[in-house]
Amino acid sequence: MTRFDIDSSKVDSYVSVESIDHEKTQEQTQEHVTSKKPCETHGSGTPFIDRELRTARGQEAMRILSTALTDLADEKKCTKCTVENLVPLLEGHLKELKLAKQNGEWSKEDRKTLKAEFKYLFKPAKKSLKNILKGN
Numbered sequence: 001m002t003r004f005d006i007d008s009s010k011v012d013s014y015v016s017v018e019s020i021d022h023e024k025t026q027e028q029t030q031e032h033v034t035s036k037k038p039c040e041t042h043g044s045g046t047p048f049i050d051r052e053l054r055t056a057r058g059q060e061a062m063r064i065l066s067t068a069l070t071d072l073a074d075e076k077k078c079t080k081c082t083v084e085n086l087v088p089l090l091e092g093h094l095k096e097l098k099l100a101k102q103n104g105e106w107s108k109e110d111r112k113t114l115k116a117e118f119k120y121l122f123k124p125a126k127k128s129l130k131n132i133l134k135g136n
Contacts, residue, residue, distance in 0.1 A: 045117070045120055045121075046117040046120060046121060047117075048110065048113045048114050048117055049114065049117045049118070049121070057093070057097075057100075060093070061090075061093050064086070064089050064090070064093070065086075068082055068083075068085075
């Protein structure tokens with residue numbers, strides 16, 4: 001990974017390129033992401049999703065996605081192969097979720113809560129993406 005730093009004391013057209021230690025950056029990112037502290041600003045708006053992500057099934061799904069994203073970022077890995085390997089794993093996970101829903105693992109109230117929490121999480125992102133794609 002390369003970071004572009006512009007030195008303001010030099011001519012505007014000069015840009016210095018520094019190499020960054022990839023492992024150090026990954027460790028810093030993981031420290032930031034894996035913080036177990038609750039949000040200091042407000043409580044969780046998604047307690048049901050939080051609980052589901054801490055189950056074995058949720059942990060496995062996150063591990064699969066994490067590995068896939070790492071492989072996509074790796075220059076030595078083929079993007080096509082990574083995606084081809086990821087799709088069946090995600091399909092299997094989604095089938096498990098559908099079976100859990102059908103087998104009554106979640107009550108009707110749980111399903112409604114899950115739906116509301118997903119809307120709460122992704123509505124702002126959906127709105128932003130729509131605006132970007134429409135060119136607004």
